[in-house]
Amino acid sequence: MSDRLLTRLSFAFVISVAMLSGWMCPQNAMAVDPDPVDSVAADSSGSGWSGSDSAVDVPVSFELDIQPILAAHGCNAGACHGKQRGQNGFQLSLLGFDSDFDYNALVHQSRGRRLSVLAPESSLLIQKATAELPHGGGRKIEPHSKSFTKLASWIRQGAPRRLNDEPRLESVKLAETEFSLSPSAEAQLSVTAHYSDGTEREVTELTGYLSNDATVVAVDEQGRLKAGPIPGETAVMARYMNVICVANVSIPRTEKLPSDFYAQQPRRNFVDALVYEKLAQIQVQVSQPAPEHVFMRRAYTDIIGRLPSPEEARQFLDSDAADKKAQLIDRLLQQPEYVDHWANQWADLLRPNPYRVGIKAVLNYDNWIRQQFRDNVSYDEFARRLITAKGSTWHNGAATLYRDRRSPDEIATLMSQLFLGVRLECAKCHHHPFEKWSQHDFYSFAAYFGKIGRKGTGLSPPISGSEEIMFVSNKGEVRHPVTDEVLAPQPLFGSAEVADRTDPREALAEWMTSPDNEYFAQVQVNRVWAQLMGRGIVDPVDDLRSTNPPSNAKLLGELAKHFQETHYDQKALIKTIALSQVYGLSSVPNETNQGDRLNYSRHYRHRLRAEVLLDSVALVTETADSFSALAPGSRANQVWTHRIDSVFLDTFGRPDENKDPPCERVSDSSVTQTLHLMNSRQLDNRVRSDAGRAARLAKSDKTSAEVVQELYLAMFSRRPTAEENVYAEQLLNAAGDNRRAVIEDLMWAMINSPEFIIQN
Template sequence: GCHGKTTGRGGFRLSLFGFHPADDHYSITRAARGRLVFPAAPSRSLLLLKPTMSVPHGGGRRLEAGDADYDRLLRWIAESMPAAAPQAAELEGIELFPSERMLKRNSTQQMVVTAVYSDGTRRDMTRLAELESTSPSHATIDRSGLVQIADRTGETALIARLQGHVATARMTIPLDAADVPPVKLPIAGFIDRHVEQKLKTLRIPPSPVCTDSQFLRRAHLLIAGRLPEPAEARDFLSSTEPDRRTRLVRQLVRSPGFADYFAQKWAGILRNKRRDQAGRVRGTIAFHRWIRNAFAENMPYDEFARRILTATGDAAVNPPAQWYAEVRYLDRYVDDTAQVFLGLRIGCARCHHHPYENYSQEDYYGLAAFFTRVGRKGGNGARERRANEVIFVSPTGQVTHPLTGAVVEPHGLGGEEQQIPAWQDPREALADWLTADDNPYFARAMVNRVWGHFFGRGLVDPRDDMRTTNPPSNGPLLDALARDFVNSGYDIRQLVETICTSTAWQLSPEPNPWNLDDTTACSRFQPQRLSAEVLLDAIDSVTGVKTPWENLPLGTRAIALPDEDYSNRLLKLYGRPERESACECERVEQPSLTQALFMMHDEFLETRIGSDSGRAAQLAGDTRDEQERIRELFLAALCREPEPAELKQAMAYLHSGQPPHAAWCDLVWVLINMQEFQHVR
């Protein structure tokens, strides 16, 4: 609220969400000479007059005279505002009951928040807890804890918060339509068993398996970031081998395109950014090459994380040190480490107890303590200070708690404090804790991130916001994926193969009468827009004209660019991130009018389509049958043959009197502007 801000408001300051009761008691009863309370006439206290609007209050009406909260405050003031006794039982946690419930549409459910104290007592605190629903379109909850279920199938999580503690519950609303067919998903592995169980719970029948042409295009674009060549498409679509899809996935995860594509994604997450500084190009190119090699060689993910976190030296010699050259500051070390490798956004805990998690400032500065000995030297001048830096580990360094001033020893989230000798790099201890097989965050964060890439949304979404109050859409599946990832030795290639050979990933994007509204249970494939880099490469592929990049070989793909300093109008329009943040949300995925106008008549596109050396010119001069040439164009753009009506329209246009080159240019333009081309389906 207003008074929970760092500076408070109107001379009155409280801790955010009441995380520091002792400080709040002082602010209410002693600050400003106790002007807020009047024990001689409690009802005349500003603490009651303001929130009831008996006197003007910028925050509006917050209490009603005579209600339970008002009377509780009135009695407390009349009793001389006692503080909690030193021996009083402490709140150890809260419970939200029922924790799970299957409910019909348009029904209600009463929730109860129970506080659990250190002396074993339990108390109903429903009216004092803060309650909310993560999906108000499925269910809402009022202050009394009454849940109103909407007329919609799906799931929602309910969240309760009280004095720094959080609890969640899940409400499931199954489909109650008549004549719903049995839920049956062809089982290819453990992923499908968990998905089928979720669909059975919701009574949502899945769509059928996608066509071979849809799978071919989906696999190439999401695994290797590129379209297949027409010859590749013909070979796959003509194959009768029963394992052709599995073999294609295994081929693509071992292709250069996979390494290029995932290196591009991780270079953004790890902020590999030149910032228009020529002196930094050695470091950014070296770091990008190192990331790409890690994916090309299938470096275990735990080793990948360790080598980044413990990097020292010059980035040109030891490329992972580039991460420290860009991230630089202690708070960013903590924020980025948590978000990138743990899937947690804990920046709030830098200043106060995290409002949506059970993380305190002690936890935040315990992570910060692992980085306090990181030093840097070298560099000349403000612009060059990062170019020649050397990262080293100092024998000394500590961090203090901002409220108590006490030195905080290094410890992982929820872990024990560690005494680290001067000769040891504290970051090695951090890497040990972070990559331990029993770490509850590390493997789950990575498998959720990879799942989100292939399905368009994570099992926890946003993908890097895996807090307690943002529970997964399929918790057992997330746990199973994490266990399998750990047991594989953190094998990213195997993780991708497991996901992409599942039936769940191979479902059709076309909805059936029962799963149209489903976006989380994996009853069908959710179409995704092509990312900026993949779209540019796809346009290059279909037009047959390669985009040139300064100081790079002609034919270098956009997904293989080493840093953000290579400019292009399409990349900017379609939301390529500037790498200012570790959050994947920096990539803009929403469509815009400017994008539509660009695709309609921008010179960039027109020159590529109309190039004398492009695909349109080649097709215009080709002596093969026109229908065969049209089929090749459709294979190049959409990985499928034209429908009979499409073939008829294309033939008619080619014979409409247009010059052959111009007519073929128009056909290329039409395909590029199709939603089917600009999306993965």
């Protein structure tokens, strides 16, 4: 062998060793400019990239080819290298939202040892992905697969950051977005990516999929849908890079309803027509109308947060008026309890931590919220007053919002969720994994709150007793956390120009409450619907996004339109829903709707809200509650801070005051709640109180039949059945001098019954 040949072989060996050890960076070995905006020469067509996958020698794009491979195989997922600190020293941006960061991590970090241009298949990136070298994530890419070949081609071409005239990914579309499948049937999703130069590419194999309910419809890694064995419906998300599209999949019942079934059903307003239309599509039959006493009890607890008294129950049940339900709803909407019941629900969303902002500020805030409901302030005006609040926390309770939330990013997260139903929290750190919102979107939205100034001593937990004044400063900015760019205030979509306004929040309030902003009306309509119907059209109620579609989009849209047309009058909205036929349906299922939890073919049972249940106990036992920091006889719905102790309210799910609003209550029943009702000394004392209902009835000259009827009207808002009447009368007639003890035992048993605790 000649000396010259030996020299060449030795030089090649040294270069290879240097590349693998990281001594020589690949960009130097590849003669590639280390600037992360390198490009390769364009091909004969004038472009450096082709949407076709057919040829390995076609220039490969990092953003359009390599990042989709990493995303499709889970390399940049939250459980792998996309987590906050990466995995084993190698970090990628979550789901590829930051291309520059990912390129730098692959090509420049660790002295470039992850890539080998002289031997692409031996690159650490490929060796790990194919499990040729030990890899905690196992084998992600099969050797010599399309993904393998594409990665190797990119490395061989010099691992460029960009190509000449490289197009942008503009949209991703499903060939079909609506599927109706038979039980256990299968179907294939087909996904196409569209680019700024007019090209398109079939990307089904590189798309990630997620079913909102895999028990109804499952989806595999190739986009193959598999229907479950029972009727139902769900949404399936398809994500290609940071672009998302959604397919709605339903499994109707195979047994058909009579074609004229819904044509014969009563319709009270547009709500019924839209619910019936959806139910007809999935071949589900509505339950029978609820008995009158069930409707009455439902309306009382939903609208004013208490049970009807025995006298009120008799009046409704004995009325022969054709419009008595409408009369009842009108009367309830005028009751003072309406204010406390609905203000209490909004206080959950707005109530700050008293240990942070001070107890006086919390009291003023709570009073402000209740006053808005007393004045029946329209919802859009209510929102504007909160968004633009300023002044002293001791004089304008709404200003307390900005005492609790002190940085623009905190305020942006709260405001978007409250008034738009958009959960922006994820976009604070990275591109939202289930939506279109980016970090730029988040911090541009937060910039509307950049000029909020504060005068005072600030916070001093756990006391924070001082006054603080909110004002609009002439300075203040919000910067992008990655680029450090100062961002101008921008809404999430559309336009909300600040122009010459001294307070940017005024422009935001106008944009947010504009009729063109469909999110604003929809999120509040959805909240009210959920309170009255047991489940939101979108669930969770404040999570409106394409990957969490409404169960009835037409219904949500028409309710929002109605809300706008009535000038955002919540009472008008409540009345429309409460007078619909579907609101008055029974919760008892039939053979067709036993599995329905989305389409309101029946009323959905749920436990009474903690405050409603406690006020109901006070009403039926005729014993007043006693809360610290409240006047004697105050109701649970009037409690203005969770620092007021109540074991009962805590047991039945009122939020922890130390958690961030919006506070989400736990609506599920628990063993603790059952044990509390059975064993609480306070509850037992109320039943046995000398000033309570049991003692009064025992001392009265009422007959056993009259006592039994009053108990059932008070507890269940109905008269006893014949069997119940005979049994209870026998107990009372045989009691003799123990009449009071028997009444107390009956009351205790009725309070512990599901009929008392659950709204049917």
